Amino acid sequence: MSQSSIRIDSTYFLTIFRQLAAIGQGSSQTGYMRVAWSEAEREAHRWFRQTAEALGLTVFQDQAGNSFADFVPPGVSDTLPRLALGSHLDSVPHGGTFDGGYGVAAALAAAKALIVESRALRRPFRIAAFTDEEGPRFGTGLLGSKAVAGLLDMDHVRVAQDRDGVALREAMAHYGFDLDALPQAERLKESFLGYLELHIEQGPRLERQGLGVAAVTDITGIRQVAVRFTGKTNHAGTTPKEERQNALRAAAETIMQFSAYVDGTDQLTANPGRIDVHPNATNVVPGFCRLDWDIRSPDATRLDEAVEALSNMAERAGASFGVAVSVETFHDVVPCPMHEPWVESIERAASRLNLASTRLVSWAGHDAGVLGRVMPAAMIFIPSQNGISHAPEEFSSDQAMLDGVRVLAETAYGLLTEEA
Ligand SMILES: [Zn+2]
Structure with a gap:
């Protein structure tokens, strides 16, 4: 087994990770508040600038509020595209x-190690800190990476507002950004060689297998589908049983039928996560019901088949209860395979570091799944304790984090020292 080539400064990584972790940190009950376009999130971008500049990187922001820090090794052309390492600074x-935040701090620690080896590097690199990956406030998830990839839906972004009626346009303007300039962020796309993201798994698989890292093979596709059942609202006692057109019963039947289909299909998940019943009264036959599904698969064909199956099952359930059915996909994320040569680079890097690795599908969306549609992209996962994320209990140990940083830096070193 060949030796690894690069040394991580563990103390440096843990120091900057804890600096970043302090920004937006509440109590152990309230958890983390670093939502995009909040003071805490912008403070995290200021921290990024200071930390990256202290390493000697050239820092800039784009029109979307993403932060970047470039390094061009001595003797290497400034015009070459950059290998980007990074993640996002916003939280739910x-x-x-x-x-x-882990992935951004890790990328900066990898940068410090790569700079030490800069004479061996044949290409420039870039540390990337994306904004609004999570999207809970304005419903604009993956905004930063979509802007760079040229995949932003400006019709959606222009009308986006939060629950208090604050428009995304106003929130951006407060920090000096012009919403109408968002499409200009795509100019940066050509300066990327590709994107490498280190992230917590957000699931239990690595921990259960006792493994340190995973190379992600695919970022899941997501369809969010609303099924509307329209029956007839009427008295819960006096309406003859055979004449009831109960929209909720049709929805319940659909949940049972489609869940069984999903349970029997590989590489497919579906969650009946939300239901609105009208009039939602105990003594009234419900005349209307909306049932929302979140359906995921790394395989676009499987997603098409699943939505088709859901439609057919809802139609049949509707017919048996005298209820009309309509099906609408209101959110559609295209699945994205990761760049296979880089997936293998991650596996080789883990092997050089004597770390056992596996391959995993990411069942959550990521910036790498957006950028991977327009450039080579790959992802590394480290274990999440008890598989918990998007909650204050989210945790990965220092050792697990440092192993991830080593794999990230080792993979990047391999890609940056390859013959052009
Ligand atoms: Zn994330």
């Missing part, structure tokens, strides 16, 4: 410390 409300 009441989230954890590790989702996103």
